[in-house]
Amino acid sequence: SVGDEVEAVVDKSRAEVEKHHSATHLLHAGLREVLGAHIAQAGSLNDDKRLRFDFSHPQAMSAEEIAKVEAWVNEKISRAIQAKTDVMSIEEAKKTGAMALFGEKYGDEVRVVSMGDASVELCGGTHVNNVSQIGLFMITKESGVSAGVRRIEAICGNAAIEAVKTLRDELNEVKAEVKNVNPLVGIAKLKEQIKTLKTEVATAQTATKKELTPTMLKEVNVIVEEVDTGDIKTLIDEAKNKYPNVAIMLFQKKGDKVMIACGSKETPIKAGDWIKQIAPILGGGGGGRPDFAQAGGKDASKIPEATQKALAYLEENL
Template sequence: KPAEAVTSCEEGGEAVDIAVMLDTTPFYAESGGQVGDIGMMRTPGGATLLVSDVTKAGGGELFVHTCRLATGTLRVDDEVTAEVDETFRRRVRAHHTATHLLQSALKQVLGEGTSQQGSLVDAERLRFDFNLPRGMTDEELRRVEELVNEWVQEAHTLEVATMPIAEAKAAGATAMFGEKYGETVRVVDVPGRSMELCGGTHVGNTAEIGGFKIVSEGGIASGVRRIEAVAGAAQVEYLTGVDRIVRDLSGRFKVKPDGVLARVTALQDELKSTAAEVAALKGQIALVKTAALASQAESLPGGGSYLVAELDGVAAADLQGAALSLQQKLGERGAVVLLSPSSDGKVSMVAAFGPTVVADGLQAGKFIGGVAKVCGGGGGGRPNVAQAGGKDASKVPEALALAREQLLAHFGA
């Protein structure tokens, strides 16, 4: 629904977002990668509003609060009492200061050329984008995480000051990516660890962060990597979830939590071994079925033989070997076309032609591609052997008939 200006809003009306504009507010407005605060507003007349986001407008002179009216009636020019959700802000503060420490740790581990390319700081996590032409190694990630946690445990008291931008840069303060600064800036300093130009909310002491955990690292663009991490209460929640999963696996495998990895590794090895055995058995089954088909070959005009048949229960990977084996049995003027439907309603197909057949102008790739179209598919390959696939296994009888018809037509039957 398009936004529209209203003079009042009453409880019980349509549940829509209300933009309440104030000239001053205790709420932090979204800026510099940090999300806006949430909380409540109340009027003397009894209206209660739930604030879900705050942004700036009018060149930063006005604050737009995205709200939902919970009770009462709200009117233009009402005075409001604003209450910030301190739990939410506390979680965001931990993530924002942790983001500063993360950038310093990355510079220390990867080099001073590492710089911020973007960020997001909210109550559930932090996200930090930085330039790097490769993925980070496990050892680099471990070291970065260790450094941040060391600095958290060192309990550094943050120092926040306002100063001319030239003075801040001379002191070594790091500017945030994509931000525009005036002549006077706010500097957030974790003494000896991090110094950045920043207008966001932060902890008073790094010990308030509690702990820091990297959740993921990956590429998002050429030369740009992204780290997602959790700190403070969000870190505790994350680790609690991981612990719950490990304990569940521990119970299923009947091993201690520290034995889960070894058990999973053993199961993976068993699965690989079993898969190899199954593949070998399927190959043997395919050979047995292939041998039985050889007797069904029919004569071609002018000499040679052809076989067009359906071979059930043979995987696509084994079908080509079966076709080649049959073609070799039929000789240099042998032509084999095999179709194998699968349980998912699709079909695999292969054409294998002897050298004399190919020399006579019949190309396996073109031939099987035309047959595959009957089943809603396509494919191709070399002149002597080609593989294709179709989406509709119900068309297999039609495809077999077409293959037989075209082979006989080519050889003048």
């Protein structure tokens, strides 16, 4: 009743919805400005934290086009254009050049929302009084919806401020993690360190490389062993260069799997035949030439058995 106290509360989220909705008007106009007059709205959704605008366009927007549209909208915002709503007949509205939705039914009287000469559109929604209220406008994503329809997602107002704050916080975390005020310099330094460490590891592996010593079997230098480090193909080449009459098979664990390689030089053993007998023990297969063959296996626990069988094969075939 008269005299009662009432409390009027401005719904902040309502104001944020108005900002996103009003930004959609500018975005629509900006897209037509940058991409051409063929741009027509195919769908629009906005709330207090984001806006989504679907429109007809035959291909994905380039990064440059996206930047141009974003800059166009922000330039209009910075000009603090007053928004104006007029009710007029549809004929009068057409004369103003207002953008209307194709195929949409309008009554005799329509609402024309204009933001200076930046945007004139038929719309029944609620808007900001002045485009400067929209604040910062940021396009967050451009994607395809269906053939010939693209989608832009964007933020403005408080949502844009929050997004920038998040970016700043994340960047500060990155700076702290890479221990450099310039994160790119920090990352470049880390990459350089990784490169150095890789070289050091490779050097260390070569230095600790096991000396492969052959045993004599029927005047053939025999090496059948599991090796932890070093490239087994290289080790086989080295043994073949170092010794005459050599039959060599090496196993190396790679995680759960096993790499197998073997070589034969100046012996009756054919490497390809030899490995075909041994690889299945390790749950694998492979083959190769008489002088060199390789295979992969799946069961590293069978390496001792494979070693025994490889030696037995030589006993029989040498």
